[in-house]
Amino acid sequence: MSIISVKNVSKTYASGFTALKTIDLDIRKGEIFALLGPNGAGKTTLIGIICGLVNATTGTVTVGGHDNVKDYRAARAMIGLVPQELHTDAWESPWSTAAFSRGLFGKAKNPAHIEKVLKDLSLWDKRNSQIITLSGGMKRRVMIAKALAHEPPILFLDEPTAGVDVELRKSMWEVVRRLREVGVTIILTTHYIEEAEEMADRVGVINKGEIVLVEEKAKLMRKLGRKQLKLHLQDRLAVLPPALAAHHLELAADGKELIYTYDTRGERTGITGLLNDLGAAGVRFNDLNTTQSSLEDIFVSLVHQ
Ligand SMILES: Nc1ncnc2c1ncn2[C@@H]1O[C@H](COP(=O)(O)OP(=O)(O)OP(=O)(O)O)[C@@H](O)[C@H]1O
Ligand SMILES: [Mg+2]
Numbered sequence: 160m161s162i163i164s165v166k167n168v169s170k171t172y173a174s175g176f177t178a179l180k181t182i183d184l185d186i187r188k189g190e191i192f193a194l195l196g197p198n199g200a201g202k203t204t205l206i207g208i209i210c211g212l213v214n215a216t217t218g219t220v221t222v223g224g225h226d227n228v229k230d231y232r233a234a235r236a237m238i239g240l241v242p243q244e245l246h247t248d249a250w251e252s253p254w255s256t257a258a259f260s261r262g263l264f265g266k267a268k269n270p271a272h273i274e275k276v277l278k279d280l281s282l283w284d285k286r287n288s289q290i291i292t293l294s295g296g297m298k299r300r301v302m303i304a305k306a307l308a309h310e311p312p313i314l315f316l317d318e319p320t321a322g323v324d325v326e327l328r329k330s331m332w333e334v335v336r337r338l339r340e341v342g343v344t345i346i347l348t349t350h351y352i353e354e355a356e357e358m359a360d361r362v363g364v365i366n367k368g369e370i371v372l373v374e375e376k377a378k379l380m381r382k383l384g385r386k387q388l389k390l391h392l393q394d395r396l397a398v399l400p401p402a403l404a405a406h407h408l409e410l411a412a413d414g415k416e417l418i419y420t421y422d423t424r425g426e427r428t429g430i431t432g433l434l435n436d437l438g439a440a441g442v443r444f445n446d447l448n449t450t451q452s453s454l455e456d457i458f459v460s461l462v463h464q
Contacts, residue, residue, distance in 0.1 A: 193376075254286040257307075389447060
């Protein structure tokens with residue numbers, strides 16, 4: 160079941176620049192959806208439109224069935240947004256900023272909930288410190304606390320871990336996972352492929368204002384997951400022997416390596432034939448290994464097509 164439905168949405172800014180072409184996207188209830196794309200692809204614009212901060216030029220968005228323009232308040236109340244740019248009230252404390260944000264959504268005070276959120280984000284010790292005295296990573300967590308203060312069933316994280324150290328990044332992944340466990344739908348953008356690989360149920364890739372791919376992560380890794388067989392040659396080869404031309408081999412490492420790319424789910428991998436032909440051509444190797452391509456390779460090949 161989809162909790163967010165984006166239909167035929169495009170965005171041309173006043174400058175005349177078209178940041179989004181035609182976007183159709185459904186977010187399923189309870190999933191972690193990772194939106195990947197290079198700088199300027201349109202990620203923040205798309206999030207801004209869904210959250211009602213940016214007007215779409217065409218199209219419609221519904222959030223939990225509420226049209227996000229005609230029924231803005233109901234749609235927006237379902238969303239917690241952690242924006243890409245940090246802007247916290249420097250002189251406020253994490254506690255007051257979170258409690259205030261809850262009030263903005265017209266929710267009754269609930270100190271127990273604010274306490275839980277601050278504890279989950281390891282901010283409890285700092286609850287009464289002025290935000291200006293916190294580190295960058297802590298400020299980022301304050302933004303998350305603020306976004307969660309009104310108990311939204313949907314959370315947008317626009318590059319939650321940009322500029323965050325490895326340890327803290329892992330702890331934020333933990334926080335996000337725990338939120339998913341209690342049923343929160345999470346949409347995050349990231350430049351860290353590892354983050355999508357680690358966290359996402361589904362991955363969307365956006366490039367130049369167009370969604371070029373939406374796929375289950377596991378399926379994506381299977382579908383596009385190719386393997387490479389690397390043969391470390393005993394003797395350097397200046398050129399590929401013509402007898403091997405049919406195998407789509409690549410000569411690398413100054414002629415000391417042969418790389419063969421194949422599909423693990425293909426009916427035949429071609430490895431047996433390759434090895435036979437190598438033997439017949441007198442090409443000897445002293446080692447071989449295989450590697451599976453990562454989401455990163457997939458991403459790079461999609462974006463550079
Ligand atoms: N207010 C604006 N007026 C004109 N153009 C804009 C405006 N906001 C964004 N853009 C342009 O729209 C395009 C998409 O920007 P957007 O911020 O959505 O990209 P992004 O995918 O979030 O990039 P990043 O990974 O760098 O955050 C960019 O070319 C940007 O310059
Ligand atoms: Mg952005």
